[in-house]
Amino acid sequence: MAQALDERTAKRAARTDARVQRRRRQILDAATEVMSRTGFHATAMQAVADRAGISVGLIYQYFGNKDDLLAAVIVDILEDFRDQVPAAIERAGDDPVERFEAAFRICCRVVDTKRDAVNLTYRESRTLSAEGLEQIKRLELETAEPIRLVYDEGVAAGVFRDVDARLVVQNVLLVAHAWALKHWHVGRFLTLEQYIEQEFALLLASVRVA
Amino acid sequence: MAQALDERTAKRAARTDARVQRRRRQILDAATEVMSRTGFHATAMQAVADRAGISVGLIYQYFGNKDDLLAAVIVDILEDFRDQVPAAIERAGDDPVERFEAAFRICCRVVDTKRDAVNLTYRESRTLSAEGLEQIKRLELETAEPIRLVYDEGVAAGVFRDVDARLVVQNVLLVAHAWALKHWHVGRFLTLEQYIEQEFALLLASVRVA
Amino acid sequence: MAQALDERTAKRAARTDARVQRRRRQILDAATEVMSRTGFHATAMQAVADRAGISVGLIYQYFGNKDDLLAAVIVDILEDFRDQVPAAIERAGDDPVERFEAAFRICCRVVDTKRDAVNLTYRESRTLSAEGLEQIKRLELETAEPIRLVYDEGVAAGVFRDVDARLVVQNVLLVAHAWALKHWHVGRFLTLEQYIEQEFALLLASVRVA
Amino acid sequence: MAQALDERTAKRAARTDARVQRRRRQILDAATEVMSRTGFHATAMQAVADRAGISVGLIYQYFGNKDDLLAAVIVDILEDFRDQVPAAIERAGDDPVERFEAAFRICCRVVDTKRDAVNLTYRESRTLSAEGLEQIKRLELETAEPIRLVYDEGVAAGVFRDVDARLVVQNVLLVAHAWALKHWHVGRFLTLEQYIEQEFALLLASVRVA
DNA sequence: CATGAATGAGCATTCATTCAT
DNA sequence: GATGAATGAATGCTCATTCAT
16 A cells, blocks of 8 residues: 555656646746847846746746746757757768768757847856856857767868867857857858858868868 | 137137047946946946946936947947958058968957957847947948958969858957857967967868868 | 636636725825825825835836826826716706806815815826826816806806806816915915805806896 | 225126126026926926026026026016006006906916916926915015905995905906916917906906996 | 735936036 | 036836745
């Protein structure tokens, strides 16, 4: 009987946990949407609540305060990058250049689907607490890591020059982010695919062994 | 006698004008310092006044409101870039590659002297009014223009590949800005001069004729 | 069960609505009191909040801003006139002269109970927005209307001279308001009842058929 | 020689005094104009200075502060009434009714030439200090006095009923002021002359011996 | 769990007044 | 006498956060 009770408790806990996760996601999506569009400071908690179709008070049950919510939003965005990049690299096969291209391509594509969110990341990172800032720096490095490995493979394979991989990876991410940061300009004369193609050509030329 | 009066009036006007300029600069410097450090929204007008050693009210005599002050700060930063780039290019002589390098180098150096200000530019541009936004876009394009001309010269001289100059120039500026944007990371393992050298090598490789 | 739910919802809505009305009244009374005494511009929202025993922020949940609050205060006063005049006329019976007197009398009595508020109306109407101004003009005309009808009845009955009723009614209201406007003078040598009696005698003489 | 010096001093004093009076008038006219149009609180001292074509500082040399300026403006308006009424009465001849009419007529005419100023008087009197308030009450009574005398003459002559003259005079002034106070309404269907004629008919009927 | 009424600290902005020139 | 740059107190309004229901 004690076992049955445990089981019931576990089931309820699981159900509860699922509901908690659903609520968190609901709030996070609303917050991302509103903050990306309006900016962090100009976004009222009420606006997030309205967007999520819940009350203000409930947000505080899931995220301690506004700053924490911002941190969660930014982390959520960065986690998306971190998770998608390795998968895309794997799908690309074994060729280092193709793996490198896949990494750049996926970054650009993710940026394109959440242009406002990427801009939010650049705008509001400094708003975060030291702790939050550390977390997003860590996430950015985690995102960079698989790309760095791809580059190192390429160097080992003799297709990429032996320059500081950290710089190369930074450039990859930066150029991808630029699709959001400078979209007001570059978006006027290039489509996403053209941008990817032309920027990747430049990137590749910059690192390829002659 | 009328002439003497005119002269006196002119002198007073000149003195007044000089004082106005001095005050504007004083406020602008204070605002740049405080806003760059603290961010626009977290900066109280009182803090700017304190930093400038004047009263709040006086700020409003020179800049209509807080938004206008931000616009002036950002414009002031961008004008610095716009003015320094062409001069540096001229000083570099006739060789397209050297002129290109000079352009990149000056951008990085200016970024380095005002890292916080550059970050402010990225953070707060969206805060501006549509009108202010147009102005800074215009300034950014004005800054880009002389670099674009240098690139075109290089293409004509057969040293640079004939790719979209707008993209190349954007990359130049972006990488320079990255010294501020990603300083938390790259600043830990590279000095400014190392950064300039290595990033320029990548840039050059990306566009040089094989 | 759905019915029970509906009922519960309805009850809660009713309770909420009642609370909203109570709050509005509480704020309105406090604002009327403070503004009438101190004048609109010299009244700080904090003073209204203090008087009402609530926080400043709450005022803004019920009235959008200070101007709206003033408008509501003035409208509230005028609505009192508009509502009391017809009732008093009805109570007066059928005789046109007695109905006319009842109208004048009630106006004076209401003025007397809210002398400061009436003065506020004269002082601050111009402060209102065009829209608010229209509303109070409309209310004033609505108040005048039943008195005008009484006068017309009197004309039809042959007891009042056939002069412009609009002017007569304006005089009625004006003389009633004067009990507030000129109270510093007339209040020193007449009681309210004496004022009503003597002024009504003058009014009646001015319009009675010889 | 001492005499010559005295003379020169006197002349200079007179000249100075004249200039002082001119300045006072200049500022007073500007203040009346701007305050009447905009209202006291919404009028900035700078606006008065601009209108007068002088600097803010100078206003403070002639009127101690903003409240004093308002007092001076209101007093200036009321003095106009006080001075014009007796003159008009004298010009009207000996007949009590005609003298009475002349008094009412001049009041209405003066009101008409300075409608905004009269409204200012009603709006802002309460803003004045106790002292200022006393002064304008005194002025209003001084204005009323000659009209009261006219009424008393009429009573003595047997043409006016022996009712409280203070009340009659108050009504006279009130109805005249109403041309400003209620101009938004009455101004739409009557000209000044029609207003004077019809209102005087009512006034006369209210007091004439049957 | 969920609500949203209530709080009150915080800040941009204005403007009467002063005073060095 | 005249100026207007400079001051800083005063105030309307917002919005993150709490808590009774």
